[in-house]
Amino acid sequence: MTAAHEALLRACDGHVTEGSDADAVHGMAPRWVASPATTAEVSAVMTAAAGDGLAVLTRGTGSKLRWGNPPHRLDVVLDTTRLDTLVEHAAGDLILVTGAGRLLSTLQDDVAGSGQRLGIDPTRSGTIGGTVATGTSGPMRLRHGAVRDLVIGMTLVRADGVVAKSGGKVVKNVAGYDLAKLLTGSFGTLGVITEVAFRLHPVPRERRWVTVPVDGPAAAQAAIQELVHSQQVPVAVEVDWADGRGSVTALLEGHADATHECADTVASALGAGAAICDLAPDWWGADLATTDATSGHSTSDDGDGSGGGPTLVRVTHEIAGAGRLLHAITELEERYGVVASYRGSPAVGVGCAVLDGEAATVVAATESLRAAATAIGGAVVVLEAPDAVRDRLDVWGPATALDLMRSVKQRFDPAGVLAPGRFVGGI
Structure with a gap:
């Protein structure tokens, strides 16, 4: 000893x-x-x-x-x-x-x-x-x-x-x-x-979620802006995104009658397709530190994450740039052949993207996303990645x-x- x-x-x-x-x-x-x-x-x-x-x-x-x-x-x-x-x-x-x-x-x-x-x-x-x-x-x-x-x-x-x-x-x-x-x-x-x-x-005594489907980054940005500037003051605004479409959801809390009234007002403002629920969507707040945003599978094949699997990155951005960010994420599959999905809090400018594909293409896609985030006042930090990806990147940027x-x-x-x-x- x-x-x-x-x-x-x-x-x-x-x-x-x-x-x-x-x-x-x-x-x-x-x-x-x-x-x-x-x-x-x-x-x-x-x-x-x-x-x-x-x-x-x-x-x-x-x-x-x-x-x-x-x-x-x-x-x-x-x-x-x-x-x-x-x-x-x-x-x-x-x-x-x-x-x-x-x-x-x-x-x-x-x-x-x-x-x-x-x-x-x-x-x-x-x-x-x-x-x-x-x-x-x-x-x-x-x-x-x-x-x-x-x-x-x-x-x-x-x-x-x-x-x-x-x-x-x-x-x-x-x-x-x-x-x-x-x-x-x-x-x-x-x-x-x-x-x-x-x-x-x-x-709070009552919680209500209002969700609207969005087809394309412009529709997502419009819904986000509506919620950010709403007088109903949501507790949270979240987006779930894959394949160029997704949903935007707001959480409202407070006394029962007031919360129900606020939810009705928000749903009306978001327009056709908006739905109110007293339970969170299945994807709400999922811990992307350990799960794939689309499948719920572990981001690693073994205990230390070195064997393979998707890459998880944290993305920050200016609130007004949320639509541009979603557009950049949508383009990654077409440009680099990676499967990309995103989940985050656009009203505070932070979220996580999951990139899945060959190591070389994931590296290229990450650098592209990094450039897009920088252009809208943000940054990209690699959180989880296979060693083949991690070894080719500065994870902090x-x-x-x-x-x-x-x-x-x-x-x-x-x-x-x-x-x-x-x-x-x-x-």
């Missing part, structure tokens, strides 16, 4: 195992997997790792480990699933504090009895820490904001083992350096999230303010201990 192994064992009360292929990240297996149960134990793990120059990658359930670049090196996987304590739920203040390893689905169950919810939908398979670290949001982002807008406080452990806190349990505007916002979406490259404080929202991001990484993690190379520009 090495000194480094002994230090890790002491750090988390013996909860250290040898790394295996099952723990591999992009085919790279760690030497050890450490499973701390408290912030203090995380601090001790990071102190030991920093002292021995060990590279550490944080993992929750592992549902998004294929996202981002392969790490430059990997010695320790820090498993957060034992950090699953519900620390506090102040129902009267609509505030919750939870360990980063708690499942999002469990957390929603925790607060449902009080008629509350965390405004991240749908119920996903990952942990709270993973959701925050990857900045993953669902359809309700239009009403409640992105994940970063729901986080009001955070406890984290720096690369050198020092514990830091940001924000608190009060919903208010504050001046200064907001670490919680900085770590949200940082893919574990700046610190290990151990606890998160969230603002909650009440569960061109980035602005890269020098600033490198400076922040250097300040937080000068030794490159945390997930080295995983983020934009190989940070």
Whole structure:
């Protein structure tokens, strides 16, 4: 047993195992997997790792480990699933504090009895820490904001083992350096999230979905604009798209009578074919991190996604450019021979496309889609892809303010201990 192994064992009360292929990240297996149960134990793990120059990658359930670049090196996987304590739920203040390893689905169950919810939908398979670290949001982002807008406080452990806190349990505007916002979406490259404080929202009494079929990008753009500018204020606006056609759906919530009236008004405005339902469409908010947008099949043939399957990309765009984006996606099959589908939130300018085909054609299609997104103020990030595709692409694509991001990484993690190379520009 090495000194480094002994230090890790002491750090988390013996909860250290040898790394295996099952723990591999992009085919790279760690030497050890450490499973701390408290912030203090995380601090001790990071102190030991920093002292021995060990590279550490944080993992929750592992549902998004294929996202981002392969790490430059990997010695320790820090498993957060034992950090699953519900620390506090102040129902009267609509505030919750939870360990980063708690499942999002469990957390929603925790607060449902009080008629509350965390405004991240749908119920996903990952942990709270993973959701925050990857900045993953669902359809309700239009009403409640992105994940970063729901986080009001955070406890984290720096690369050198020092514990830091940001924000608190009060919903208010504050001046200064907001670490919680900085770590949200940082893919574990700046610190290990151990606890998160969230603002909650009440569960509405009634929910109604209004769906209209759209044939062609122009019809989709018209429906999106109608909903975006509607005085009925939808909670979410989603589009489901394949083969040059699809549907646009709005979610309306509130008191029963008012919601029914709003749904009638929206359906009338959307015109012929609009339908009202009290259940979400089957595709609504499906977690495209692990499923094909059209078939519901896994995006990988094996456990680490290297064997083949479709490529999943996240696309951002200006709201007014939604129609142009759908047109670009529709053209991909004709120009490159790939099967392309899309699902997203056009009213906030973010969604996911699934591209399926030979590796060379998928690469060409991705670069084409990247150019189209750039022209409408957006970008394309490759989330899931077979190695044959991933190896030929910069998964993050061109980035602005890269020098600033490198400076922040250097300040937080000068030794490159945390997930080295995983983020934009190989940070």
